[in-house]
Amino acid sequence: MQKHTIVLNSYDLVEKALGIRFALPQLGELVTGFTVRYHGKAYAYVNKCAHVPIELDWKQGEFFTVDKDYLICATHGAHYAPDTGYCVMGPCKGKSLQALHLTEQNNQITIHLEQLKKNL
Numbered sequence: 446m447q448k449h450t451i452v453l454n455s456y457d458l459v460e461k462a463l464g465i466r467f468a469l470p471q472l473g474e475l476v477t478g479f480t481v482r483y484h485g486k487a488y489a490y491v492n493k494c495a496h497v498p499i500e501l502d503w504k505q506g507e508f509f510t511v512d513k514d515y516l517i518c519a520t521h522g523a524h525y526a527p528d529t530g531y532c533v534m535g536p537c538k539g540k541s542l543q544a545l546h547l548t549e550q551n552n553q554i555t556i557h558l559e560q561l562k563k564n565l
């Protein structure tokens with residue numbers, strides 16, 4: 446049976462550092478999601494570029510650009526706003542990553558997958 450939530454320790458998600466990946470079997474066998482912390486807040490997305498549906502991170506967990514202002518797809522360099530998932534630069538400009546609902550309290554990040562549907 447598939448889980449409807451993923452719970453992570455808040456301390457493991459460091460500001461503008463490595464993101465945390467997790468499996469999303471709800472969307473397919475090899476599909477992953479990730480969460481990053483940006484300006485103190487945690488955000489989570491399906492790890493699938495809006496250009497070609499492949500994972501953003503070549504090196505697992507490395508989602509931020511060198512200057513840490515954007516999330517970047519390692520394949521063709523699309524830049525996404527970390528807080529909205531909106532693609533501001535690159536071949537999928539104007540499209541967005543699929544955001545995942547997330548809450549954070551008592552030093553726990555909970556990613557809510559109840560609403561997640563295939564083929565989004």
Ligand code: FES
Binds near residue numbers: 498499518520523
């Ligand atoms: S696959 Fe991500 S920018 Fe092309």
